[in-house]
Amino acid sequence: MNVRSSLYLLGCLFTIGLTSCVSAGKIEYLQTHTKEGQTVYLQAQVQEGLIRFQADDVLSITVNMKNGGNVVSDYNLPLMPSATTYEVGDGSIDQGLGRQTYLVSKDGYINFPTVGLIKVAGYTQQELEAYLWERVTTNGLKGNPIITVRLTNFRITVLGEVNRPGEYSINRDHITIMEAIALAGDLTLSGKRNDVKIIRSFPDGKTQIVTLDLSRADVVSSPYYYLHQGDQIYVIPNSARKRSADIGASTGLIINLVSVLLGVVNTVVILTRI
Numbered sequence: 001m002n003v004r005s006s007l008y009l010l011g012c013l014f015t016i017g018l019t020s021c022v023s024a025g026k027i028e029y030l031q032t033h034t035k036e037g038q039t040v041y042l043q044a045q046v047q048e049g050l051i052r053f054q055a056d057d058v059l060s061i062t063v064n065m066k067n068g069g070n071v072v073s074d075y076n077l078p079l080m081p082s083a084t085t086y087e088v089g090d091g092s093i094d095q096g097l098g099r100q101t102y103l104v105s106k107d108g109y110i111n112f113p114t115v116g117l118i119k120v121a122g123y124t125q126q127e128l129e130a131y132l133w134e135r136v137t138t139n140g141l142k143g144n145p146i147i148t149v150r151l152t153n154f155r156i157t158v159l160g161e162v163n164r165p166g167e168y169s170i171n172r173d174h175i176t177i178m179e180a181i182a183l184a185g186d187l188t189l190s191g192k193r194n195d196v197k198i199i200r201s202f203p204d205g206k207t208q209i210v211t212l213d214l215s216r217a218d219v220v221s222s223p224y225y226y227l228h229q230g231d232q233i234y235v236i237p238n239s240a241r242k243r244s245a246d247i248g249a250s251t252g253l254i255i256n257l258v259s260v261l262l263g264v265v266n267t268v269v270i271l272t273r274i
Helices: 003-020 069-073 125-138 177-183 217-221 239-273
Strands: 058-064 079-081 097-099 109-112 116-119 146-151 155-160 166-169 191-201 207-212 232-237
Touching: 058 109, 058 125, 116 125, 125 146, 155 177, 177 232
Parallel strands: 155 232
Antiparallel strands: 058 146, 079 097, 109 116, 155 166, 191 207, 191 232
8 A cells, every 4th residue: 555545544534533423412312311211391382383474474264164155255365276287087187276375465464355454464373263263254254164274385494414404395383393303304413412503584684593402301491492484493513523524625635745745755765875
């Protein structure tokens, strides 16, 4: 094995050694100081985790009622061709129909059929369903209508030391940070469990950055354990990962310089023996 190959091998082994020195305590989630078999009860702030609608949200709202007929249709947006296509038996494409959606205005309103402008910002899904039920029944819709509200643009972004970074669409009205991490394929061994950032933007233009320690069990009691629409999660690399990145960028240069120096020394030695 020549000098260059030997130096390169030593550099690789050194880099691997730096990245592999991660203790088990630094990669475990939800750690407690209880004995094995003991149960820990923690109160999650579920109410804080409920999605509250805000400006630029896109809502799907439908009003249904048994034997409602044309009366109920007055309280729904018209059907439009769906973006989803389906293969049918004869090989043709049936595009299907779907309800239009409501875009919440900058001041938090939607224009609801027959009723008019309704402020929806600040409501949870259940609260808005109850409020709309009250508005449509007092507006003249008789019977017991069923109001269904869905947030259609609930997305989160996971970045940094995870196995599948990216943007994820959520098809329900709440998600925890642990569930978001699972969607992204879990943290890598180089991700800092005790320093996970949540970046949250607000309609007034303000942005908040919060740090969560996922290695502690009491993280479930944090008001940020449940995510909001548009949240970004950033997992910071640990110090070993940072060092390996620095070493990786300079290892080749160092090896080349050392090889050149050894070559010069070797040449000088040979010349002195002549």
